[in-house]
Amino acid sequence: MQLNLVVLPGDGVGPEVTAQAVRVLREVANVYGHSFCFEEHTIGGVAIRETGSPLPPVTLDACLRADAVLLGAIGSPEFDHLSSPQKPEAGLLQLRRALGGFANLRPVSSYAALAGTSPLRTEIVDGANILFVRELLGGLYFGEPRGITSSNGTSAAFNTMRYSVSEIERVARVAFAAAMKRRRKVTSVDKANVLETSQLWRQTVSRIATEYPQIELDHLYVDTAAMHLITNPKRFDVILTENLFGDILSDEAAVIAGSLGMLASGTVGGAIDLYEPVHGSAPDIAGRGIANPLGAIASAAMLLRHTMHLENEAADIEAAIENVLDAGYRTRDIAASSAERMVNTPEMGQLVTEALAEAADRRHAYHAV
């Protein structure tokens, strides 16, 4: 299998974690006999420093020609003073729009080895397994008009939350289709007691649900959903929600996995799929080699599964991550006790690479029998 991948390391810890994801992908190519090509480009703060633009045309062109894009992280406090369209984040939002993926899949599950690391009690998180389907191209992130006005010496700022029926329909179908392969339950999250966009959202999702009679659908207000995520995460299978609610709730849900550094994401439905860990650029720990690369590595597994349909390879990466955690290896963010074996970013990448080679060996041995 041939794969042309564009890698956008980006800012902060982005380059450190994507390097480990690429290392694991190289090992996949090696042990399964695939041919993976990697082309690296700049985006975000590093691109502003080099070219003046957060999404240089060479980067965008390369992404549009790729089979998929793997991104590290975006954002740096150095650019806090710039206006929204000039910030590093604008590069990511332009890229998301250009690639066209509207459904951002964020799986969150509790790893057995990490259940004790969560600030939530083990019996609450143990066995939790949620898939967020976050709408990624609409809502407040992209709604027009937006801006800041000043008159008579005072300023006001405004954003627009807008959703069309077709934007809701297409992401709802992704959520229902995903639920068909899971526990067949969709929870749609909105604020329909206050917002018109949410009223349209709820109506539309309920109508699309009639196409999937096997699926159980319920609706929650976003404030209630935020509470249930912490008090009873096992009540959820697929959570379908709009852009900003999904951004907020998926960070909250990271406490179920033990750390934001564990979470992966993939954005599908457009011309080119985009994969990125859920965590940000973490400028406070950047360059120190202590970031957790597992979210980026798990994003690479999602890429193999969703874009390349390489299910065995994806499952072997995920098994390798679990094996390394079961063996007690931890980056700083997921370390609970001094008994665990503390490793840095490259060591964690190396351990997963080795565990992957072993998983692949077992698979080959099994097929040879």
Ligand code: IPM
């Ligand atoms: C995420 C991030 C981005 C978002 C930022 C960096 C623009 O927080 O992917 O969750 O808000 O979508």
Ligand code: MN
């Ligand atoms: Mn976020």
